[in-house]
Amino acid sequence: MSKKWRKRLVKFLIFDLSLIIILLSSGLIYQQISSSQDEKTFTPPGKLYEVHGDKMHLYTGGEGDVTVVLASGWGTADPYVDYYPLYEKLAPYTKFAVYDRFGYGYSDRTDKKRDVDTVADELHELLQVSGQKPPYVLVAHSLGSLETLRFAQKYPDLVKGIVMIDGGSPEYYEKDEDNLADTIAGFGNQFRIKTGLFRLSMQVPAVVDASNANRNALKLVPEDLRKVDKTALLLNYGNANTIDELREMQANAKVVVDHKQPLPFPLTILTADYFGKAEPDWTKTQSEFQSWSTLSKQVTVKDTEHYIHQYHPDIAADEILKIVKK
Numbered sequence: 001m002s003k004k005w006r007k008r009l010v011k012f013l014i015f016d017l018s019l020i021i022i023l024l025s026s027g028l029i030y031q032q033i034s035s036s037q038d039e040k041t042f043t044p045p046g047k048l049y050e051v052h053g054d055k056m057h058l059y060t061g062g063e064g065d066v067t068v069v070l071a072s073g074w075g076t077a078d079p080y081v082d083y084y085p086l087y088e089k090l091a092p093y094t095k096f097a098v099y100d101r102f103g104y105g106y107s108d109r110t111d112k113k114r115d116v117d118t119v120a121d122e123l124h125e126l127l128q129v130s131g132q133k134p135p136y137v138l139v140a141h142s143l144g145s146l147e148t149l150r151f152a153q154k155y156p157d158l159v160k161g162i163v164m165i166d167g168g169s170p171e172y173y174e175k176d177e178d179n180l181a182d183t184i185a186g187f188g189n190q191f192r193i194k195t196g197l198f199r200l201s202m203q204v205p206a207v208v209d210a211s212n213a214n215r216n217a218l219k220l221v222p223e224d225l226r227k228v229d230k231t232a233l234l235l236n237y238g239n240a241n242t243i244d245e246l247r248e249m250q251a252n253a254k255v256v257v258d259h260k261q262p263l264p265f266p267l268t269i270l271t272a273d274y275f276g277k278a279e280p281d282w283t284k285t286q287s288e289f290q291s292w293s294t295l296s297k298q299v300t301v302k303d304t305e306h307y308i309h310q311y312h313p314d315i316a317a318d319e320i321l322k323i324v325k326k
Helices: 003-041 084-090 116-129 144-154 170-175 180-185 187-194 197-201 205-211 213-218 223-236 240-247 249-258 280-292 313-324
Strands: 047-051 054-061 067-071 095-099 136-141 159-165 263-272 293-301
Touching: 003 223, 047 116, 054 116, 067 084, 067 116, 067 144, 084 095, 084 313, 095 116, 116 144, 116 249, 136 144, 136 313, 144 159, 144 170, 144 249, 159 313, 170 249, 170 280, 180 187, 180 240, 187 197, 205 213, 213 223, 240 249, 263 280, 263 313, 280 293, 293 313
Parallel strands: 067 095, 067 136, 136 159, 159 263, 263 293
Antiparallel strands: 047 054, 054 095
């Protein structure tokens, strides 16, 4: 290779490296400025309460002597928006409370480990300091089943009943070895979050639609709240608390299983049919989930994905209210 070509190659490499540095710097700045702007408009619809030294968000509504406590599934960026179709059905008949675990919605992020006892105790303290009076009907979606069951194990006198909205059984989670936490915490995913690539991709309507595909495209949620949901995702996706929840999943499930005793109050298990494409293991463990209570029943909800309350909130509300009125 001649000296002339070597000089040209060096110039090309320098140019390419400079371009990469400029693009990365621009992405980092774009992400920081956009996040800062989002945080200014992302105001809590409910109230913030100090729990274990950090601020936790709670949104309440309705009236009544029983409080329906709504626990979101893993990765649900804004439970206030996600549960909208359900609590709108509940509000005329009972009091409800939607809470954000740390790392979700409008709550702070915490440096405390996301073990199930800590999460259950945080919920207990939140309900106390916010003045939510028992008895509670606990409602849990997906992975929220673990903290809900652990709460019921630790504070059984406060609980009137439980409704699982396609909530996974502890036995299912104890055997689940998917390393989703490694994927979300991995370099590639964190790189696209921090450099603004994830944020940029979420400006494409098709990408947003894909991210909401198993939530019925949020068709039952008002347009202004869909925008709030997108902002919550951009601010909360891939944070350390949500990743730690996944890392602790099997250990948390084991804690709940190790303390298993048939619960003395009603347990209703709403199971999605996944439009006829449910996984056999999930279907089997959903049926076996009934062993967790002496007063249990399973209801298979047809024509729905994992987020049953986004497809058929009326069915979920009816089953919840049956327990409220007992």
